[in-house]
Amino acid sequence: MRLAGLDQGTTSTRILSLSPDGVPQVVHAIQHQQFYPHEGWVEHDPEELIANIRACINAVGPIDAIGIDNQGESCLAWDAVTKEALTPVLVWQDNRTSWQIAALKADGHEAEVMARAKLPLDPYFSASKLGWIVRNSSAVQEAIRRGTLRLGTTDAFFLDRLTGRFVTDVTTASRTSLMNLERLEWDETLCDLFGVPMECLPQIVPTTGDFGAIETAHGRVPVAASVVDQQAALYGFGCRTTGDAKITFGTGAFALMVTGAEIVNKPEMGLLPTVAWQLDGEKPVFALDGGVYTASAALNWAKSLGLFEDFGQINDFARPSALEKGLVFVPALAGLGCPHWSPDARGIWLGLSIDHGPAQMVQSILEGVALRASEVVSAMNTCIPLSGALAIDGGISQNPYFTQFLADVTKREIRPAAMPELTGLGTIGLAAVPMGIDLQPTSQFGSIQPETGISLPVERFHRAVAASKDFVKT
Ligand SMILES: O=P(O)(O)OC[C@H](O)CO
Numbered sequence: 001m002r003l004a005g006l007d008q009g010t011t012s013t014r015i016l017s018l019s020p021d022g023v024p025q026v027v028h029a030i031q032h033q034q035f036y037p038h039e040g041w042v043e044h045d046p047e048e049l050i051a052n053i054r055a056c057i058n059a060v061g062p063i064d065a066i067g068i069d070n071q072g073e074s075c076l077a078w079d080a081v082t083k084e085a086l087t088p089v090l091v092w093q094d095n096r097t098s099w100q101i102a103a104l105k106a107d108g109h110e111a112e113v114m115a116r117a118k119l120p121l122d123p124y125f126s127a128s129k130l131g132w133i134v135r136n137s138s139a140v141q142e143a144i145r146r147g148t149l150r151l152g153t154t155d156a157f158f159l160d161r162l163t164g165r166f167v168t169d170v171t172t173a174s175r176t177s178l179m180n181l182e183r184l185e186w187d188e189t190l191c192d193l194f195g196v197p198m199e200c201l202p203q204i205v206p207t208t209g210d211f212g213a214i215e216t217a218h219g220r221v222p223v224a225a226s227v228v229d230q231q232a233a234l235y236g237f238g239c240r241t242t243g244d245a246k247i248t249f250g251t252g253a254f255a256l257m258v259t260g261a262e263i264v265n266k267p268e269m270g271l272l273p274t275v276a277w278q279l280d281g282e283k284p285v286f287a288l289d290g291g292v293y294t295a296s297a298a299l300n301w302a303k304s305l306g307l308f309e310d311f312g313q314i315n316d317f318a319r320p321s322a323l324e325k326g327l328v329f330v331p332a333l334a335g336l337g338c339p340h341w342s343p344d345a346r347g348i349w350l351g352l353s354i355d356h357g358p359a360q361m362v363q364s365i366l367e368g369v370a371l372r373a374s375e376v377v378s379a380m381n382t383c384i385p386l387s388g389a390l391a392i393d394g395g396i397s398q399n400p401y402f403t404q405f406l407a408d409v410t411k412r413e414i415r416p417a418a419m420p421e422l423t424g425l426g427t428i429g430l431a432a433v434p435m436g437i438d439l440q441p442t443s444q445f446g447s448i449q450p451e452t453g454i455s456l457p458v459e460r461f462h463r464a465v466a467a468s469k470d471f472v473k474t
Pocket residue numbers: 008009010011070071072073092228229230250251252254
């Protein structure tokens with residue numbers, strides 16, 4: 001049986017299939033455009049994403065089933081009859097609703113949202129974005145009048161268009177802030193609060209099962225799984241028991257830890273309970289989630305500014321670290337997520353001096369991403385002790401300076417995945433479940449030990465983080 005995983009992420013769409021020895025291989029990948037129409041706005045073109053999905057599926061050749069993973073909170077509106085998008089995709093990084101979130105907080109609504117969705121008020125989640133779409137798009141208002149409006153995360157749009165099933169899986173629904181996490185149903189109070197008509201949302205279904213079939217150049221292909229990309233990676237890492245955790249360093253850095261059947265709710269730690277997956281006919285497995293919004297995105301930004309030309313140039317830097325020498329970068333280029341939840345925070349360099357050049361600045365960016373990830377890891381570890389080493393994947397998980405600094409700052413063994421496609425592996429693994437195949441991960445991991453005798457002045461970073469939060473507000 002030949003299975004494929006389609007990874008529709010923030011920067012690219014990729015299709016993977018397994019080699020005969022079980023290793024996922026990217027068969028085709030297409031980058032898509034990022035649109036920044038105003039400060040803080042981030043959009044994708046839904047038709048470009050659909051075209052890229054079709055191109056990837058056609059490129060993979062004959063397959064028996066496919067799983068699709070998605071970029072989480074990103075969402076849009078479309079028409080129930082024509083299936084045409086009515087708005088761009090508002091990407092998870094889009095901060096256009098931060099003023100509305102601030103107003104909801106000021107009006108005392110955070111406790112209610114925390115009680116129902118178990119999420120803080122933050123523009124990251126889909127709820128305020130969908131509310132914004134309903135209030136501001138004339139095409140959406142016309143569709144309401146016609147009775148044909150559909151609202152949802154990107155997975156629901158892709159499935160409705162490609163298979164005719166108007167559904168979303170429970171992991172993606174748990175990222176909207178419109179689902180009651182205990183009941184796993186849309187929550188009327190939350191929909192009213194954000195101004196989202198509940199009847200326009202898709203049906204919530206388990207992560208694996210029958211999602212309909214896609215017409216491809218090679219015949220009809222059943223979709224057997226649909227899931228958020230971070231949850232797919234957690235599954236692909238083989239994390240199955242409470243305390244198993246991973247961090248994926250992509251556009252942002254996303255840590256997830258399995259908490260089993262239990263919803264671990266630690267708002268004071270800034271961590272989010274979320275659904276890890278729900279296999280068809282089984283109870284849901286939950287996870288704790290902590291996000292750093294800019295990881296590779298900060299390095300791409302530095303590259304675009306000309307601070308370096310090639311990723312091969314930023315693998316080695318002299319010690320002591322920039323942090324020890326007094327230069328600190330806080331990668332809050334799209335606000336601060338876990339554990340701060342400060343959408344108005346901005347990136348900041350502290351400690352610049354006349355002798356600093358591009359190399360030290362890039363070194364401090366790598367360290368800033370590691371320090372932010374370390375904040376998330378220590379919040380998680382306070383909730384539930386992490387089992388053993390910390391497994392990581394994604395682009396900068398292969399950077400030797402970054403991984404050693406991460407080991408030193410977290411004081412833990414870091415295990416970078418030798419094979420970078422763990423999201424695809426997890427998506428294929430989930431699609432295999434309804435086919436009756438138990439695919440166990442075959443990835444290999446490196447091992448980076450913390451250096452002994454090093455004590456980093458992490459307090460210096462905490463002071464810089466505090467400044468990054470207050471800077472725009474004061
Ligand atoms: O598409 P990625 O890999 O940047 O991941 C996006 C996250 O799921 C957003 O929460």
